[in-house]
Amino acid sequence: MTDSSENIRVDVIAALKKILPRPVAISGATHIVQDLGLDSLAIMNFMLEIEDRFDISIPLDRAADIATVDDLVLAIEALVKQEKA
Amino acid sequence: MSILAKFSQLQQTYDQLGALQPNPFAVTFEQILSSTEGVIDGRRTILLGTNNYLGLTMDADCIAQSVQALQQQGTGTTGSRVANGSYASHRALEQDLAKFFQRQHCMVFSTGYQANLGMLSTLVGRGDHLILDADSHASIYDGARLGHAEVIRFRHSDPDDLYKRLRRLKDTPGSKLIVVEGIYSMLGDLAPLREIAQVKREMGAYLMVDEAHSMGVLGEHGRGLAEAAGVEADVDFIVGTFSKSLGSVGGFCVADIEGFNVLRVACRPYMFTASLPPSIIASTRQALRHLEADATLRARLTNNANHLYEGLRELGLQVGPHASPIVSVALEDQALAVRFWNALLHNGLYLNLALPPATPSNKPLLRASVSAAHSRRQIDRAIQLFGEVAVQLGVLGTGSGAPIAMVA
Ligand SMILES: Cc1ncc(COP(=O)(O)O)c(C=O)c1O
Numbered sequence: 067m068t069d070s071s072e073n074i075r076v077d078v079i080a081a082l083k084k085i086l087p088r089p090v091a092i093s094g095a096t097h098i099v100q101d102l103g104l105d106s107l108a109i110m111n112f113m114l115e116i117e118d119r120f121d122i123s124i125p126l127d128r129a130a131d132i133a134t135v136d137d138l139v140l141a142i143e144a145l146v147k148q149e150k151a
Numbered sequence: 152m153s154i155l156a157k158f159s160q161l162q163q164t165y166d167q168l169g170a171l172q173p174n175p176f177a178v179t180f181e182q183i184l185s186s187t188e189g190v191i192d193g194r195r196t197i198l199l200g201t202n203n204y205l206g207l208t209m210d211a212d213c214i215a216q217s218v219q220a221l222q223q224q225g226t227g228t229t230g231s232r233v234a235n236g237s238y239a240s241h242r243a244l245e246q247d248l249a250k251f252f253q254r255q256h257c258m259v260f261s262t263g264y265q266a267n268l269g270m271l272s273t274l275v276g277r278g279d280h281l282i283l284d285a286d287s288h289a290s291i292y293d294g295a296r297l298g299h300a301e302v303i304r305f306r307h308s309d310p311d312d313l314y315k316r317l318r319r320l321k322d323t324p325g326s327k328l329i330v331v332e333g334i335y336s337m338l339g340d341l342a343p344l345r346e347i348a349q350v351k352r353e354m355g356a357y358l359m360v361d362e363a364h365s366m367g368v369l370g371e372h373g374r375g376l377a378e379a380a381g382v383e384a385d386v387d388f389i390v391g392t393f394s395k396s397l398g399s400v401g402g403f404c405v406a407d408i409e410g411f412n413v414l415r416v417a418c419r420p421y422m423f424t425a426s427l428p429p430s431i432i433a434s435t436r437q438a439l440r441h442l443e444a445d446a447t448l449r450a451r452l453t454n455n456a457n458h459l460y461e462g463l464r465e466l467g468l469q470v471g472p473h474a475s476p477i478v479s480v481a482l483e484d485q486a487l488a489v490r491f492w493n494a495l496l497h498n499g500l501y502l503n504l505a506l507p508p509a510t511p512s513n514k515p516l517l518r519a520s521v522s523a524a525h526s527r528r529q530i531d532r533a534i535q536l537f538g539e540v541a542v543q544l545g546v547l548g549t550g551s552g553a554p555i556a557m558v559a
Contacts, residue, residue: 106508110285114306123303123316126295149319 070146075139077119082135085112094136120146168489175492175504185209186398186524191501197529199519200502204368204476205448206524207398207441213434220433228429233415233422240432247439248403252374252389256411259403259432261424263363263392264290266402269420270359270390271330272298278325282316282356284308284332284342286511291330291361297420300328307511308335310346317354327356333365333376337511337518339477341369344376348385359388367396367442368476373449393431397438401427452476452523455530459521462534467547476521479505480537481514487544488515494540500533 079092085108096102099109116138117123122145124132132138155162168174173192180198182190186206187198207213220240228238245257260266271294275281279300283291286307295302306312313329320327329351331342344360351358362375370378373396377386387408393401415421427435442448453476460474469481482488485506492504495517503518510516519533541547 105513107513110304114285114304114312118315121315121319123319126302126304 071143074142096135196499196501202395202520203522204396206522207438213437216437217430217434221430224429228426232426244432252405254405255407257405263402265420266390268294269418270404273418275300275328280327282329310350314350330359333362338471338479339475340472344380348382357387360386362391366391393435397435399431399435448523455525456521458530466538478519479516485515498536500536
């Protein structure tokens with residue numbers, strides 16, 4: 067993981083903590099759906115928030131491949147790079 | 152482990168819903184008495200959840216046309232338009248629809264679902280971009296999945312969010328297609344189409360509007376939200392269905408784009424399925440003639456819709472953001488919604504129960520769809536029943552009558 071991915075991960079975890087009803091320990095390996103018990107509406111709104119935060123759009127086919135926090139971090143990093151290129 | 156094991160949780164949810172009988176997702180109408188009345192469990196029941204906006208399912212002229220076509224041309228076409236040939240009436244219906252929408256081209260599909268599946272999977276391909284409203288109908292999401300374009304979502308009915316997403320795509324090659332609905336089927340809210348059309352013009356994209364619930368409902372001539380908002384010139388593709396205001400089954404897309412007809416040999420959900428039977432085409436053509444000729448249908452529908460919306464709002468129930476033929480009441484939790492729905496049904500009122508995640512907010516909805524054919528007495532009865540059941544179940548007394556919050 068690079069420096070920028072570490073920063074992204076901090077942001078992603080903070081955003082997740084904000085929408086969880088109770089404080090939960092979250093790491094890069096945490097499964098966003100299975101471990102956190104978020105429903106599909108909460109997940110969709112979370113993804114829209116993340117997209118705004120990083121000024122990217124995550125295509126649905128890529129979103130489908132995201133399971134863990136780190137999967138999301140990698141996807142964001144790739145899209146941010148693409149955006150800047 | 153059974154191949155169906157992955158559905159165990161869904162099965163559990165479904166079984167729980169059935170405990171009160173009947174299961175809201177397995178209702179059977181034993182008899183249809185009119186376009187607004189049927190028999191369920193031996194009880195005469197007002198039908199307030201059928202999307203039968205103009206009440207044309209039992210129209211005598213539509214039935215007569217259908218019967219004649221059935222007798223003269225048989226029960227089915229037994230094949231696809233492309234492989235097995237079109238009937239003259241398929242082409243005639245396409246011409247009728249093109250003329251009605253003042254467009255050059257029309258393609259008819261076997262369902263509205265397939266119209267979306269076909270158009271969305273074919274118009275955009277690899278390297279293109281589909282930009283969908285986040286609250287889009289399942290047929291739009293499925294069409295997006297069937298094709299090869301990159302699919303992104305914008306916040307429901309939020310033109311600024313749409314703008315942001317198109318801006319991010321600005322230097323990306325490939326065609327961009329925005330998809331919105333005229334009236335959204337869960338809360339009955341209208342897309343802010345004028346603002347969306349402006350974003351489309353500014354950013355250079357194509358725009359498709361699904362007028363499934365707005366054709367025959369909105370616009371001076373019933374052409375839908377694009378007409379009502381005065382932006383038909385900005386809408387490149389209109390898709391719709393025959394299964395709501397036209398009272399039959401089938402779907403269509405109309406457009407002015409040059410070269411449209413090549414889609415007939417490129418669009419798999421058009422090519423690889425049987426075409427509509429002539430009896431369906433005949434009633435649909437007649438229903439379209441009624442829709443065009445009789446503006447009082449639309450006026451009656453609007454009156455009924457306003458009456459139901461205002462009635463439920465005045466009771467203090469949580470209704471959608473504005474009156475439309477879809478009137479939804481949000482309740483706090485699923486168990487309450489199921490009990491409410493059952494109580495209405497046992498008192499002779501049928502409407503739809505919609506549960507998350509199919510609903511736009513996290514709340515379950517009791518969803519009514521109003522018809523031009525409902526009498527004032529039927530609507531009044533519905534309002535009265537809503538009021539009685541709401542008091543019985545303790546829903547009223549605390550409610551503020553505030554509109555249902557839309558998804559942020
Ligand atoms: C917005 C929307 N589009 C498309 C469809 C599909 O139409 P049909 O039921 O005719 O296949 C529906 C209705 O279910 C709808 O609500």
